[in-house]
Amino acid sequence: MPVLELMDLPAALPAYAPVMGLDLGEKTIGVAVSDATRTVASALELIRKTKFTEEANRLFAIMKDRGAKGVIIGLPVNMDGTEGPRCQSVRAFGRNLLRLDPDLLVAFWDERWSTQAVQRMMTDEADLSRARRAELVDKMAAAYILQGALDRMGNG
Numbered sequence: 001m002p003v004l005e006l007m008d009l010p011a012a013l014p015a016y017a018p019v020m021g022l023d024l025g026e027k028t029i030g031v032a033v034s035d036a037t038r039t040v041a042s043a044l045e046l047i048r049k050t051k052f053t054e055e056a057n058r059l060f061a062i063m064k065d066r067g068a069k070g071v072i073i074g075l076p077v078n079m080d081g082t083e084g085p086r087c088q089s090v091r092a093f094g095r096n097l098l099r100l101d102p103d104l105l106v107a108f109w110d111e112r113w114s115t116q117a118v119q120r121m122m123t124d125e126a127d128l129s130r131a132r133r134a135e136l137v138d139k140m141a142a143a144y145i146l147q148g149a150l151d152r153m154g155n156g
Contacts, residue, residue, distance in 0.1 A: 004106065004107045006108070006109055013070050017068065020066070021071075021149065022071060022074065023139075028138045029142075031044045032143035038154070040150075041144075042143060043139040043142060046139045053100075072108070072146055073094050073109070074090070076111055107149070
C-alpha cells in the first residue's frame, strides 16, 4: 500500500486500532502509541539507531504487542514549508518500512515545532536536567507529533 495522506488514514484503519507515532532523530527513534480510540498519544520507547532491519523489527514488535495498524512519522519540514534532505531521508524510512510490510499503513505529519515545544515544556514545567531532557526529548516529541496528528484526524 502506498503512503497515505494523513486524512485518509482513519478510513483505512480497522476500528479501534491504535496507531504508532515516530520521531526520527539522527541517533534515536522516538516511539509513541495511541489508545484504541486514537484520542490520546503516549510516549513509549526510545530506539537507538543501528541497522534499519533491527529498527524495523523492533517497531513491528511494538506494533504487534500494542495492536497498532498504522504509523505516523514526523516529517522535518523546513520553517519555510520546503522539504530538504532530512525529509527525503524520513520519507525513505517510511517507504522502506512498506517494503518489509506492504500492508502497513503509513502517513507523515509536519513536525516543525515538535522538538522545540517538547524541550520548552520539559525545561519550563518539568525541571529536568539537560541529560534527562536529551534522553526523553525524541520519545516525547513522538508523542507530541502523534497527538497533533490524532487531533487533526479527529477534527478533520
